[in-house]
Amino acid sequence: MQIRTPACRTGRPRSAAADTAILAATREALVELGWSKLTLGDVATRAGVAKTTLYRRWAGKNELVVDAVAELFGELELPDRGSLAADIEGVVLQFAAILARPEAKSGLMAAVAESTRDDALRERIRASIVDPQKDLVLEGRARAQARGELPPQADPAEAARTVDLIFDVVAGAVVHRTLVSAEPADEEWVRSFTRVLLLGLTASTDPSGDSGPSEDTGPSEDTGPSEDLPGEHV
C-alpha cells in the first residue's frame, strides 16, 4: 500500500503514444462512421490498443470524442493582421475551416447535444474547447482597444457580458451556417458577416459606453485535450 498522493506515481507509466494514437483513431472513425456508428471497440482496433485500455482512460464515448475534437480547435491562432476587421475575418475563416472537417462537425455537435444532460461533460467542453476560443476574443478585443478601434470599457462586468455576447454571435453564426444551413462559410460570407458585426459593435459603443466589442472567436492554442499524466481523463 502506498499513500496515493495525487501527483505521486510509481509503477509503469501510461503510454503517451497510445493517447495520441487513440485520439487520432477517434477522429478517423468520426470521419468514416460518424458519431452514432462509432464504437469504442472499433476505435481501439484502429489505434492498435486493447478495448480495456480505452475504458481505463476515458469514461465513455462522450469524453473521448471531446478530447479528440479539442485537439482540432487547438490549431486556432490570432496573428495580428493590422486591424480589427482583418483579425476577425482571419480567425473566423480559421474557425470555419476547422468546422468544415467532418470529424469536427459530427463530433462536436453530438458532444454538445449530450452535454445538455451531463454537467461534467459540458464543463469538459468548456475547459478544453470553449474557453480557449473565448480567450482569443479577449485578446482581439484588447488589441483593438490598443489600436483605438474600440473604446476601453470601465465596468468589468459589463465588459464580460459584451465578450460573451460577441462570442455567442460569432461562434453561433459560423456553426449555424456550417451545420444547419449546410453551406460554406467562405470569404464572401465572412466578409458580409464581419461588416454587420463590426458596424453593430462600433455603433453601439460610442455613445455612452457600454458595450463594446471585440471580436471573435477563436480558440487559442489549446489546453490539450488530454494529458496522460494526471489520473483518468474522466
Added chain:
Amino acid sequence: MQIRTPACRTGRPRSAAADTAILAATREALVELGWSKLTLGDVATRAGVAKTTLYRRWAGKNELVVDAVAELFGELELPDRGSLAADIEGVVLQFAAILARPEAKSGLMAAVAESTRDDALRERIRASIVDPQKDLVLEGRARAQARGELPPQADPAEAARTVDLIFDVVAGAVVHRTLVSAEPADEEWVRSFTRVLLLGLTASTDPSGDSGPSEDTGPSEDTGPSEDLPGEHV
C-alpha cells in the same frame, strides 16, 4: 392487387391518435432520458403502441425525433409589435423559450449532428424546422421595409444572401448561447443582441431612399411540422 396510386388508399387507415401519442412519448423520453439513452422500444411502450408500429412509420430514431421536435418549433409566431426591434426581440425570446426546453435541446442538436452524415435527414430538418423559421425572417424583413426601417433591396440574389446571413446570425447566436454557453437567453441578453444586430444591419444598408408607409400584417401561422396523413414519414 390494386394500382398503388400515391394518393389512393383502401384498407384500414393509420391511427392519427397513434402519431400524436408517439410524438408526445418521444418528447417525454427525450426529457427523461436524453438522446443517447432514448430507445424506440421505450417510446413505443410510453405511447401504448407496438414497437413494430413505430418502425412501420419512421425509418429510425433520427426521423422520429426530428418530427417530434419540429412540432415544438411550430409554435413560433411573429405578431406585429410595431417596430423591427420589437419584432426581433419578440421572436428571439420565443425561440429561446423553446430552446430552453430539454426535449428541444438534446433532440435538435443531436439530430443536427447526425444530419452532417445523412443528406435525407438534413433535408427533413430543413423542410420541417429551418424553412418555417426562415419564412419568419422574410416576413419580418418585409414588414420592416414597409415601415421604412429597412431599405428595399433591388437584387433578389443579394436579398437572399442577406436573409440567410441574418438567419444564421440570429438562430446561431441563440443556439450557441443556450447550448454551448449554457446560459439563458433572457430579456437582457436579447435586448443587447438585438441592438448590435440592428445597428449592424441598418448601418450596413445605408440610408437611401425609403420611408415606407404602412405595414402589413399577418404573421403566418406556421407550417406545422408534421402531418400524419401522407404516407410514411420517412
Added chain:
DNA sequence: GAGCTTTCGCTACGAGTCGTAGCGTAATGG
C-alpha cells in the same frame, strides 16, 4: 353483409454493442 386491403399488436429471433472481470505479462521506481 361479403370480400379485399391495409394496419395493428404480439412474439420471437440473430446480430451487434456495451462495459466489466479476470488473468498473465510488461515497464517503471525504490
Added chain:
DNA sequence: CCATTACGCTACGACTCGTAGCGAAAGCTC
C-alpha cells in the same frame, strides 16, 4: 529484487436493434 501500475487478451451477461411471421381489427367497395 520487489512493489506498483499499465497493458493485452479473452470471455461474459445485459441490453438494443431491426425484422419476420402470425392472427385480429378496421376501414372501403360492391
